[in-house]
Amino acid sequence: MPRTDNLENLVRVCVIGRAQGLHGEVNVLSYTDSPDERFARGSELVDGGGRTYRVRSARQFKRRWILKFSGVSDRNAAEALNGTTLYAEQTYENESEEDDVDEGIYYEDLIGMRAQLADGTNLGEVTDVQEAPAQLLLVVREPQGHESLVPYVEAIVPDVDLDNRILTLDPPAGLLQEH
Numbered sequence: 001m002p003r004t005d006n007l008e009n010l011v012r013v014c015v016i017g018r019a020q021g022l023h024g025e026v027n028v029l030s031y032t033d034s035p036d037e038r039f040a041r042g043s044e045l046v047d048g049g050g051r052t053y054r055v056r057s058a059r060q061f062k063r064r065w066i067l068k069f070s071g072v073s074d075r076n077a078a079e080a081l082n083g084t085t086l087y088a089e090q091t092y093e094n095e096s097e098e099d100d101v102d103e104g105i106y107y108e109d110l111i112g113m114r115a116q117l118a119d120g121t122n123l124g125e126v127t128d129v130q131e132a133p134a135q136l137l138l139v140v141r142e143p144q145g146h147e148s149l150v151p152y153v154e155a156i157v158p159d160v161d162l163d164n165r166i167l168t169l170d171p172p173a174g175l176l177q178e179h
Helices: 075-079
Strands: 010-020 025-030 044-046 052-061 064-069 085-089 114-116 122-131 136-141 147-151 159-161 166-168
Touching: 010 044, 010 064, 010 075, 122 147
Parallel strands: 114 166
Antiparallel strands: 010 025, 010 085, 025 064, 044 052, 044 085, 052 064, 114 122, 122 136, 136 147, 159 166
């Protein structure tokens, strides 16, 4: 079982999202490069308060994982876990808090980035990342205050510059409300 007395020895494994179905399953946003091992039946994860979560089952659906934990038996219990970050002991030389989710980018790192065209035209700011069935969606607040949903796919988001906090977009006509 992971020890929570020293959080420095723990790595973030996932963040629990919305409930899945009626029987206590949850969607998780995975931050580990070893989900098959981290989400294996019987594996234990802990939250920041030291509560332990034992995995009963796990399955992958497209880009997300759906987990069932011991003691979480209905939708209400699953919904109560939404937003909970889970950790595990660091066990691999190459595993650390900085592990990649999508080519070196945590989805949460996208929030607050400036969105622009390749020529530098300001399109707004990324205010949220939402999970959709086909792909992730970036919520972009445009300069006039409108919010647009932008699919986080390479054809529309060809470049993400983490150092300068700039996300380059190549939006098709009509995707953004103000452009």
